[in-house]
Amino acid sequence: MSDVAAPSAASIPIVEVVAAVILRPDGQFLLTQRPSGKVYAGYWEFPGGKVEPDESLLRALERELWEELGIHVVHVQPWITRIFTYTHATVRLHFFRVVEWEGEVLPREEQGLSWQWPHQVAVAPVLPANGPILQSLLLPPVYAITHAAEIGVEAALQQIERALRSGLRLLQIREKHMPPDVLHNFAEKILELARPYQAKVLINGDLELARKIGADGVHLTSAQLMTLSSRPDPGHGLCGASCHNAEELFAAEQLGLDFAVLGPVQPTLSHPDLSPLGWRRFAALIRDYPLPVYALGGLHREDLPIAQEMGAHGIAMIRGIE
Numbered sequence: 293m294s295d296v297a298a299p300s301a302a303s304i305p306i307v308e309v310v311a312a313v314i315l316r317p318d319g320q321f322l323l324t325q326r327p328s329g330k331v332y333a334g335y336w337e338f339p340g341g342k343v344e345p346d347e348s349l350l351r352a353l354e355r356e357l358w359e360e361l362g363i364h365v366v367h368v369q370p371w372i373t374r375i376f377t378y379t380h381a382t383v384r385l386h387f388f389r390v391v392e393w394e395g396e397v398l399p400r401e402e403q404g405l406s407w408q409w410p411h412q413v414a415v416a417p418v419l420p421a422n423g424p425i426l427q428s429l430l431l432p433p434v435y436a437i438t439h440a441a442e443i444g445v446e447a448a449l450q451q452i453e454r455a456l457r458s459g460l461r462l463l464q465i466r467e468k469h470m471p472p473d474v475l476h477n478f479a480e481k482i483l484e485l486a487r488p489y490q491a492k493v494l495i496n497g498d499l500e501l502a503r504k505i506g507a508d509g510v511h512l513t514s515a516q517l518m519t520l521s522s523r524p525d526p527g528h529g530l531c532g533a534s535c536h537n538a539e540e541l542f543a544a545e546q547l548g549l550d551f552a553v554l555g556p557v558q559p560t561l562s563h564p565d566l567s568p569l570g571w572r573r574f575a576a577l578i579r580d581y582p583l584p585v586y587a588l589g590g591l592h593r594e595d596l597p598i599a600q601e602m603g604a605h606g607i608a609m610i611r612g613i614e
C-alpha cells in the first residue's frame with residue numbers, strides 16, 4: 293500500500309483566471325478563438341488569461357487585453373465568478389464586464405475574433421465553463437416586480453404596458469394577497485401584454501400557476517429556496533430566487549438557479565422589518581458569486597450604474613418601474 297495520500301479536494305490548486313465580457317453599446321460582445329498549441333485550441337472564449345503571481349485581478353485584465361487585443365481598459369465592472377474543473381486544471385474564472393476602452397480591437401496573437409449577439413451566438417464550440425455565462429448575458433438589466441395590491445390591477449397593467457414599450461424585458465408577478473382567480477386573470481393579461489415584446493414573465497412562488505398559464509418561469513421566495521433540494525421543474529423556463537443573506541445566496545447557487553435577487557439594499561416599504569444591506573455589504577456578499585445577481589430594495593433606474601459597479605447584473609424594482 294502506498295503511503296502517499298491522494299490530494300484532497302482542498303489541496304488541489306486553483307488557477308485564477310480573468311475573463312472580459314467586452315460589451316459594445318449596441319449590445320454585441322467579443323469572443324476570441326483559442327490559438328493552436330493551447331488546451332482546447334479552436335474553442336471560443338472571452339479574452340483574458342491566467343493571473344500572474346502578485347498581480348491584482350484588475351491589473352491582470354488590463355495586461356491580458358493589451359497583450360491580446362491592443363486595447364486599454366477604461367471602465368470595467370465585476371460581474372460573475374465561477375469555479376470549473378477541467379482535466380488539465382481547476383480554474384476560478386473572474387468575469388468582468390468591460391464597457392469602455394481605448395484603441396481598436398485587433399487580434400494581436402493572430403487569434404480569431406468575433407462580435408456576437410447574446411441571443412444568437414453564431415460561433416462554436418465555446419469553452420465548456422462558459423455555457424452559463426452566455427445564458428446570463430441573455431438576462432436584461434432591469435427586473436420589474438408587480439404591485440397591483442398597492443396601485444390596483446388596471447393601473448398596474450397600464451404601468452407594465454408603458455414599461456414594456458420603453459424596453460422592459462423581464463417581469464415578476466408578485467401578488468401575495470390576490471385571490472387565486474383574480475391572480476390567474478391578472479397573470480394571463482400580463483403574459484398577453486408581454487408576448488409581442490418577447491419579454492419574460494415569472495410567477496412568484498406559485499409553480500402550479502406558472503405551469504398552467506405557460507409563464508416563462510418561476511421566482512422562488514427565500515422560504516421556498518431554503519426547503520427545496522433540487523431546482524423545480526428542471527429544464528423548463530427561468531428560475532430565480534429572493535435572497536437576503538449569504539446562506540440564501542448559497543442555497544440559490546446549490547440549486548443551480550439562473551439568478552438571485554439580493555436585498556434590501558436601501559430602506560424599502562416592502563420589507564420595513566429588514567435592515568438594509570447598503571452597497572458595501574451588498575458588494576461583499578456577491579464577491580466571487582457564480583450567479584448573476586439583481587440588487588433590490590428602494591432602487592430606481594438611476595441606480596443601475598452604481599449597482600453594476602458593485603458587481604450586480606442589474607436592478608430589480610417594485611415601485612421604480614417607469
Ligand SMILES: Nc1nc2c([nH]c(=O)n2[C@H]2C[C@H](O)[C@@H](COP(=O)(O)OP(=O)(O)OP(=O)(O)O)O2)c(=O)[nH]1
Nearest residue numbers: 309311337338339340341342381383385419421422
Ligand atoms: N481566457 C479565458 N479562459 C477561460 C475562459 N473560460 C474558461 O474556462 N477558461 C479557462 C481555460 C484555461 O484553462 C484557463 C485560461 O488559461 P490560458 O491558458 O488561456 O491562460 P493564458 O492566456 O494566461 O495563457 P498561457 O500562455 O499562460 O497558457 O481558463 C474564458 O472565457 N476566457
